[in-house]
Amino acid sequence: MDINLGQERLHLRFMSDHGQMHAQPEVGLRPDSPASPSTGSGAQDRGSAWGYLPATSFRSRRAALSSAQQQTWERRWPALGVDALGASPHRVPLDTRAWFGRDAPLVLEIGCGSGTSTLAMAHAEPHLDVIAVEIYRRGLAQLLCAIDSANVTNIRLIRGNGIDVLKDLVTSNSLSGVRVFFPDPWPKVRHHKRRLLQPATIALIADRLIPAGVLHAATDHPGYAEHIAAAGDAEPRLIRADPRTDSLPISVVRPTTKYETKAQDAGSAVSELVWRKPKSDD
Numbered sequence: 001m002d003i004n005l006g007q008e009r010l011h012l013r014f015m016s017d018h019g020q021m022h023a024q025p026e027v028g029l030r031p032d033s034p035a036s037p038s039t040g041s042g043a044q045d046r047g048s049a050w051g052y053l054p055a056t057s058f059r060s061r062r063a064a065l066s067s068a069q070q071q072t073w074e075r076r077w078p079a080l081g082v083d084a085l086g087a088s089p090h091r092v093p094l095d096t097r098a099w100f101g102r103d104a105p106l107v108l109e110i111g112c113g114s115g116t117s118t119l120a121m122a123h124a125e126p127h128l129d130v131i132a133v134e135i136y137r138r139g140l141a142q143l144l145c146a147i148d149s150a151n152v153t154n155i156r157l158i159r160g161n162g163i164d165v166l167k168d169l170v171t172s173n174s175l176s177g178v179r180v181f182f183p184d185p186w187p188k189v190r191h192h193k194r195r196l197l198q199p200a201t202i203a204l205i206a207d208r209l210i211p212a213g214v215l216h217a218a219t220d221h222p223g224y225a226e227h228i229a230a231a232g233d234a235e236p237r238l239i240r241a242d243p244r245t246d247s248l249p250i251s252v253v254r255p256t257t258k259y260e261t262k263a264q265d266a267g268s269a270v271s272e273l274v275w276r277k278p279k280s281d282d
């Protein structure tokens with residue numbers, strides 16, 4: 001069932017609301033990556049093992065960092081961030097245990113923007129480790145500054161394409177959750193192929209989720225909501241989750257971001273789409 005935050009906010013309740021790292025995750029090249037079933041690279045690869053994976057679901061945006069952001073970037077990025085731009089299918093999966101310094105359920109958020117939801121949700125669930133993936137450097141810098149001020153310790157950042165990260169840096173059955181909030185809707189029909197959440201992306205996510213793991217997407221674009229709903233429902237390794245009755249390993253309570261407020265002001269309803277990977281005893 002799609003959940004409309006605007007209408008069900010109260011009813012559902014869940015809507016209300018150093019130094020250098022010892023072991024920087026190894027993202028160097030190696031001949032064979034167990035994280036990827038494919039051996040090709042680039043555009044060709046995107047059309048093979050997983051089906052069609054969009055190469056450019058993002059717009060090119062450049063914005064200089066302020067001097068405070070630049071200083072924080074220099075101080076915190078080496079320990080908290082990984083640059084995976086142009087990731088190759090042969091990269092070594094992340095050693096998240098070394099990166100976070102503990103073993104905890106792992107959540108990947110793709111397209112975190114400036115990280116408002118990332119920070120609030122990670123703060124609310126300190127028992128989870130959260131990796132925020134974004135192409136836009138300024139967004140990551142904003143999140144890094146917020147992490148620095150709030151002293152939140154369970155977030156790490158990757159600059160790169162979320163699809164490459166899923167394919168190359170994350171192994172099968174390793175994620176307790178994948179979050180995709182307000183992915184670019186690419187409303188024109190000729191651009192639909194650029195949408196991040198395609199059947200192949202959802203198949204890849206399903207593979208990376210642990211049993212009971214959750215895919216949580218939100219969008220204010222009705223056409224994209226239908227597209228995501230159809231792709232998620234068609235994925236045989238996922239079933240719809242009802243957060244009111246299902247016990248989920250991660251929360252689906254999101255804060256309302258600036259982006260979402262703008263959408264609501266423009267009269268758009270927000271669709272929440274939540275699936276889980278069944279456990280063997282389901």
Ligand SMILES: C[S@@+](CC[C@H](N)C(=O)[O-])C[C@H]1O[C@@H](n2cnc3c(N)ncnc32)[C@H](O)[C@@H]1O
Pocket residue numbers: 057058059110111112113114115117133134135136139160161162163180181182183184196257259260
């Ligand atoms: C509309 S914004 C939403 C940002 C944020 N999730 C929010 O709710 O405010 C979509 C973001 O996804 C990022 N993005 C799009 N495709 C991506 C991809 N394949 N990998 C990583 N980030 C991506 C864009 O750079 C952009 O910042």
